[in-house]
Amino acid sequence: MCLYHHCVFPYLLDLAMGSRVFDKPRRRTLARASGRILEIGFGTGRNLPHYPPGVSRIEAIDPDTDLDRFSLPRIATSRVAVDFHHLNAEHLPFAGDSFDSVVCTLTLCSIPDVVHALGEIHRVLKPGGQFLFLEHGLSPDARVARWQHRLNPIQNRLGGGCHLIRGDGAAGRRIRPASAGCRTLLPAARAQIRRLHDGRVRVEVLSACCCRKKTH
Numbered sequence: 001m002c003l004y005h006h007c008v009f010p011y012l013l014d015l016a017m018g019s020r021v022f023d024k025p026r027r028r029t030l031a032r033a034s035g036r037i038l039e040i041g042f043g044t045g046r047n048l049p050h051y052p053p054g055v056s057r058i059e060a061i062d063p064d065t066d067l068d069r070f071s072l073p074r075i076a077t078s079r080v081a082v083d084f085h086h087l088n089a090e091h092l093p094f095a096g097d098s099f100d101s102v103v104c105t106l107t108l109c110s111i112p113d114v115v116h117a118l119g120e121i122h123r124v125l126k127p128g129g130q131f132l133f134l135e136h137g138l139s140p141d142a143r144v145a146r147w148q149h150r151l152n153p154i155q156n157r158l159g160g161g162c163h164l165i166r167g168d169g170a171a172g173r174r175i176r177p178a179s180a181g182c183r184t185l186l187p188a189a190r191a192q193i194r195r196l197h198d199g200r201v202r203v204e205v206l207s208a209c210c211c212r213k214k215t216h
């Protein structure tokens with residue numbers, strides 16, 4: 001399994017994340033990114049070409065050093081300058097109220113303690129700052145959802161900890177990706193949640209949202 005995670009998984013991840021089906025949802029999610037930006041779960045750097053022209057620098061974190069062989073060359077040739085750190089989203093070393101935008105694509109599904117991570121994202125966002133996220137989640141189609149449940153243990157082992165069924169069960173309801181900001185991160189800010197994109201990738205549902213941190 002170790003060999004798989006160190007040598008095979010990074011290639012599979014880069015291949016999957018490079019799929020053109022994600023281009024439009026990535027662009028929609030990142031279109032609003034502005035000011036001081038933090039990207040959570042940078043992966044192999046597949047968001048870089050999709051930042052809007054006004055963005056010239058971001059900070060980015062990802063704990064997986066095995067992805068460096070893909071991410072570092074992309075950083076080196078990117079129009080957007082990247083200050084990259086190997087870090088977990090659950091423990092961010094940044095000051096509170098310090099980012100205008102936090103970006104997170106296809107990553108909330110993989111973060112072990114996602115509720116804690118969302119709390120950290122909330123902490124580092126400036127009041128009025130925006131959390132832009134793109135996630136897949138449990139399908140509303142019962143037949144698809146049943147298959148997601150069946151395949152979840154395999155996906156979890158082979159897919160770097162990715163959950164196909166986040167959004168299920170009591171704890172899941174608090175972190176249903178498409179409404180994570182609304183229910184967990186910014187409970188009092190429902191009116192400020194904007195859906196940016198709803199779609200499907202094969203059978204999985206995909207949603208992009210923007211949540212604003214309440215101004216005091």
Ligand SMILES: C[S@@+](CC[C@H](N)C(=O)[O-])C[C@H]1O[C@@H](n2cnc3c(N)ncnc32)[C@H](O)[C@@H]1O
Pocket residue numbers: 013017040041042043044045046047061062063064067087088089090104105106107110111112113160162
């Ligand atoms: C499916 S990949 C998505 C990568 C990238 N965001 C993209 O859209 O191409 C999930 C990423 O989450 C990262 N990840 C896993 N646990 C994490 C954590 N605790 N904090 C931050 N990122 C994490 C993984 O290393 C991986 O790069």
